[in-house]
Every structure is written in structure tokens, then in C-alpha cells.
Amino acid sequence: MSRRGDSRTATTGRRLLGPAVRSAFGVLAAMVVVTPFLGAWSYESARRAVSAQAAAPRVGADALPGEIVGSRASAPIVLAYHDINPEPTNDYTLTPRQLDTQLAKLAAAGYRSLTTEEFTRYLATGTTPAPHTVYLTFDDGTRGLWAHADQVLAKHKMHAASFLITGAVGTHRPYYLSWAEIDLMRASGRWDFQDHTHLSHERAAIDAAGHLGSVLANRLWLEKEKRLETESEYRIRVRTDLDKSLRAFSDHHLPAPQLFAYPFSETAGPTNLAARNTSVLERLLRERFTASLTNVSSRPLPAGPRAAAARQVQRLEVVRTTSTNTFVKQLNEWVSRSPAEIPEPLRHPEQWRFPGSPSGTGLAALTGKGVANGTYVSAVHLPMGTADWDTYRVSATVAGLSGTRTSASVEVGHGSLVPITVTVSEAGVRVTERPADGTARVTTGKVAPAAEHRLNLEVSPGGVRITVDGGHALVARATEEPDPARTSGGVSLAVRNETNKADKTDRADKAAWPRFTALHIKP
Structure with a gap:
């Protein structure tokens, strides 16, 4: 009985629905069935879409x-x-x-x-x-x-x-x-x-x-x-x-x-x-x-x-x-260069970069002009083009040194894991090694007092052989792993003039900036 009663009720219910209502339910049912497929089709269409291509322009x-x-x-x-x-x-x-x-x-x-x-x-x-x-x-x-x-x-x-x-x-x-x-x-x-x-x-x-x-x-x-x-x-x-x-x-x-x-x-x-x-x-x-x-x-x-x-x-x-x-x-x-291709970098001002320096700083800051404000200026020579230098020689002449408040530095292996910097003043030399552990090893020595000194650095993956004015050689070795990939890098220069502080600009004892008068690089 209950089954027949349920069947009659359902049949009666269907009869009570008018054609328009039945049509609306049919549309809704179709939408329920089709909508997921429409969404999937829309996504797939976008995923598989291919745009038209434009021809390459003509350039004279x-x-x-x-x-x-x-x-x-x-x-x-x-x-x-x-x-x-x-x-x-x-x-x-x-x-x-x-x-x-x-x-x-x-x-x-x-x-x-x-x-x-x-x-x-x-x-x-x-x-x-x-x-x-x-x-x-x-x-x-x-x-x-x-x-x-x-x-x-x-x-x-x-x-x-x-x-x-x-x-x-x-x-x-x-x-x-x-x-x-x-x-x-x-x-x-x-x-x-x-x-x-x-x-x-x-x-x-x-x-x-x-x-x-x-x-x-x-x-x-x-x-x-x-x-x-x-x-x-x-x-x-x-x-x-x-x-x-x-x-x-x-x-x-x-x-x-x-x-x-x-x-x-x-x-x-x-x-x-x-x-x-x-x-x-x-x-x-x-x-x-x-x-x-x-x-x-x-x-x-x-x-x-x-x-x-x-x-x-x-x-x-x-x-x-x-x-x-x-x-x-x-x-x-x-463009990567070899040391033989740029033997005299000071002749090429466009090859130097001055990270951290005021806008407009140029090579003249290293060759005698210095900077108007500040006590220190540094520059890197073609940091990208020389990143993989591992065996070369650097000869530099520095003039205008006076006392302990002025100095000039040459760094080799710039950007490497173990750069080495040689700093010379009127009567002293300092070698700073920066091994990969982040510490700094500093070696100091004396040189015959003079306003001008000549530095020679022979660079190899195993270390750097340094002489000042042709004197006794010092070997700096910042790593026990002479892997060129760890030690390679080019040259950077710096000059320091602590008498140039703002509160001493009118002092009679203000020293001129030290300057690089020559820089030669050889294979």
C-alpha cells in the first residue's frame, strides 16, 4: 500500500506541475549537469589557446x-x-x-x-x-x-x-x-x-x-x-x-x-x-x-x-x-678580458666603477683629485670582465703620500672568497688577507720613508707575492685551497686622506690626496 500510495502521490505531483514549470525545472537540471563541463571546457580552452603571431619588425x-x-x-x-x-x-x-x-x-x-x-x-x-x-x-x-x-x-x-x-x-x-x-x-x-x-x-x-x-x-x-x-x-x-x-x-x-x-x-x-x-x-x-x-x-x-x-x-x-x-x-x-688585453687600465676611465661613491665620481679621484667630501674613495676595474682572472701581475706607482694619515691600496682577487689588499703609506705597508671564514689577517711592516712607492704583486691561485720598491718579498696566502674558482678576481684601487675631514678643510697642514701615477697589468 505504501508503495502504491507513494506512486500515486508522485504521479499526482507531476500532473500538478504546469508545462512552464516543468520546462524551467528541465533547464535547471540541464544547467546542473552541464555547468561543470562548461567550466572545464572554458579552462581547457584557455589552457589550449594559441594566439596569433606578429611578424618581426624591420630595423635599419x-x-x-x-x-x-x-x-x-x-x-x-x-x-x-x-x-x-x-x-x-x-x-x-x-x-x-x-x-x-x-x-x-x-x-x-x-x-x-x-x-x-x-x-x-x-x-x-x-x-x-x-x-x-x-x-x-x-x-x-x-x-x-x-x-x-x-x-x-x-x-x-x-x-x-x-x-x-x-x-x-x-x-x-x-x-x-x-x-x-x-x-x-x-x-x-x-x-x-x-x-x-x-x-x-x-x-x-x-x-x-x-x-x-x-x-x-x-x-x-x-x-x-x-x-x-x-x-x-x-x-x-x-x-x-x-x-x-x-x-x-x-x-x-x-x-x-x-x-x-x-x-x-x-x-x-x-x-x-x-x-x-x-x-x-x-x-x-x-x-x-x-x-x-x-x-x-x-x-x-x-x-x-x-x-x-x-x-x-x-x-x-x-x-x-x-x-x-x-x-x-x-x-x-x-665581456671577459684577459690581463694581456688591458695592460694600462688607468688609460681607460670608462672601465672603472665606483660603488658606494657619490654620483659623478671618476678616475680623477684616484689620480690626484680625491673627493670634496669624505676621506676615502675606491674603484673597481671591470668587475664582470675580470672576475675569473687567476694568474697575473700588477705593478702600481703611488705618489703624494704624507705621514700616516694618507695611504693607497691595491686589492687583487676582487670579489673572490679570499681577496688580498696591500696598503702603503709614507713609511709603512699593510697586507690584509680575508679568508673565507670571515676573519681578517693583517701583516704590517716598514718601508723607507718616501712620498712615492712602487708596488708589485704577482697573483696566482696559491697566493700573492708582494714587493715594495723592489725590496724583500712577502707572500700572502689567504687559503689552503688554491682553487682558481675560489681565488679569482681582478683589481680594485683605493686612496685615503684623513686630513680631508670637514673640520680641517682650512688647516694649513691639510695634505693633498695620494694618487696613482701608473698601473700596469701583465699575464
Whole structure:
């Protein structure tokens, strides 16, 4: 009875529904069934979308000012780009014409682009398939690479690597690439793909005050729990993100990435990780990649033995405001030189850099002019181009020394793990060794008092042999591991004049600045 009664009730209920109501219920039912499929179709459509490509622009010879310097052979220069779009909306987006002009300059100077496989082989062996090479990298994986950059690469027969935020692929269209576009780019032979995190290319709160920091390089503030992540929680989160990214490569049949590009160049940014564990991110990366790439480093790390040993390579970043002349100038600073190619650096003011000095400071500050305000000025000679010097000789002549309040210094192995500095005053010499443990060993001695002294430094991976005015030699050895990758680096100079303090500018005993009158470098 109950079953029949239920059946009658149901039948009666159906009869009570009018045609319009039954139709509305039918539409709702269809929507319930179809909506998930519509959502999936919409997502898949965006994921598989392929944008139209623009032809490469035509650039005339008059758009190619400046010349890239020659060198018998140079280490690869790694260039860092982001997006390419004819209507840039930020400083990290170049127009297709800018990219075309820059690649034309490289091609005209005889540069060949490297694949990631060729570049990582260079890091391992020090050999390249051509004397002058570049490794072109594009961060983030934006659609502009397919729509605008690809045909520029084709025009110049060049190769590039796109560093993907794998969790962003196919999202926020049309900003990011789709997987279908990535497939086409790979098939062209002009692109390979490397890692830029899964979804950790962002900033978030890293303390109770809400200050933002890179989520990859910092423990996050957990607002609900009113505390920072523990270091264990940080490690698990970052490891999970990196492994998700690697799985995305595998799931989409891409070769496993060999290189990782730091979002925001975290290597130089602040971190709230405990000092003893600031290398935890580096360890996680080393477990998964051959090397990491950064645009900012605490010491010069252009591609070469020093960078290979550190497993971290510094890139030359190119932005929208980088003019062609600036592009050429920066490339010339990064071209690796041999000691034989620049025997008299004081003849080339454009080759010196003055980190930490007032804007406009030039070589004259080292050759007698000094600085108007301050007691000390230093300069580095081609820090990128000389980063891998390991065996050379330096001869310097210093004049204008007076008493103990003025001095001049020559540092060799600049930017290495074990730089050595020789400082001379009117009657004394001081040698400062800075081994990798962070301590400083200082050796002092006396020289015959004179306003002028000649310094000779013979540099090798095992140490530095120093003589002043041809006298007794002193050997400084800052490491027991004479590995060129640990000890290599070029030359920096400094002058000090403590009588130049502001409260003594009108003193009769104010001494002139000491000055370098000669500097010679030999293989």
C-alpha cells in the first residue's frame, strides 16, 4: 500500500506541475549537469589557446649605434628579459623593435646564442661552440614570447630559454602562455623551458606589521595563528612548490629543467630565516637544479669558473629604458678580458666603477683629485670582465703620500672568497688577507720613508707575492685551497686622506690626496 500510495502521490505531483514549470525545472537540471563541463571546457580552452603571431619588425642600419668590443674569446653573457609587447605597460616589457635591434647588434658582432644544454655544458667544462656567445633568458613565461619574440628569434636564427611559473601557465589569459603555445615554441627548436617556481613568484606578509617579502625566501606570517611559519613549515612549503613545478614539466612532456631563476633575485634581498639557515633555499635548489640564475648578487658572478663553483650565475638585466647605446655599453663591461688585453687600465676611465661613491665620481679621484667630501674613495676595474682572472701581475706607482694619515691600496682577487689588499703609506705597508671564514689577517711592516712607492704583486691561485720598491718579498696566502674558482678576481684601487675631514678643510697642514701615477697589468 505504501508503495502504491507513494506512486500515486508522485504521479499526482507531476500532473500538478504546469508545462512552464516543468520546462524551467528541465533547464535547471540541464544547467546542473552541464555547468561543470562548461567550466572545464572554458579552462581547457584557455589552457589550449594559441594566439596569433606578429611578424618581426624591420630595423635599419641607422638604428644600430655603438660597437660591441672584440675579444679573442669571451665567456657567455647571460641576458635577462621579461615580456615583449608593442605597447609596454611597465619597465620590464620591451617592444619587439627593441628586442630586434639588440639581437641585430649581437648578430652583427658575431655572437651566437646558446641552448640551455650548451650553457650548462659550458658551466661544467668551460667550453662553448663559438668564441662569442650569449644565453638569452626570459622570465615568467608571458604570451608575448610566442606572439612577439618568437619571430624575432627566427629572424636572427637565435635560441632562448623561457623560465616558467608553471602554476600560472594557461591562466590570466592573455598574459601568460598556454601549454599549447609552449608546445609550439618547443617544436620550433628556438626555445627550451626552465624553472621559475610553481606559484611562489609573489610577495606576502612576513611579519606582524604586514611588511611584504618574497614568499620563496622568507617565512610567512600566519595571520590566523598570529605567528611566523616555523623553519620546518617553510622548508616543506618551498619543497612542495618546487616539486609541483617539476611535476608540471613532466606532466606536459617537457624535459626536466636544469636551471632555476630566482623570482625578484632573492639572493640579494633580506630574509627572516635564521642566519644559520639562510642557505636552506640554496640547498633545496641544488638538490634539483644544476645552477640558479639571479640579476643581483653580493659579488660579481658572471658566467665562468667562479659562478660555476658557486652554482649561481649573475645575469645582465635588460629593461624598457635600456637604450641601444646603454645595451652596448653594458655588454662591453661584461665581456671577459684577459690581463694581456688591458695592460694600462688607468688609460681607460670608462672601465672603472665606483660603488658606494657619490654620483659623478671618476678616475680623477684616484689620480690626484680625491673627493670634496669624505676621506676615502675606491674603484673597481671591470668587475664582470675580470672576475675569473687567476694568474697575473700588477705593478702600481703611488705618489703624494704624507705621514700616516694618507695611504693607497691595491686589492687583487676582487670579489673572490679570499681577496688580498696591500696598503702603503709614507713609511709603512699593510697586507690584509680575508679568508673565507670571515676573519681578517693583517701583516704590517716598514718601508723607507718616501712620498712615492712602487708596488708589485704577482697573483696566482696559491697566493700573492708582494714587493715594495723592489725590496724583500712577502707572500700572502689567504687559503689552503688554491682553487682558481675560489681565488679569482681582478683589481680594485683605493686612496685615503684623513686630513680631508670637514673640520680641517682650512688647516694649513691639510695634505693633498695620494694618487696613482701608473698601473700596469701583465699575464
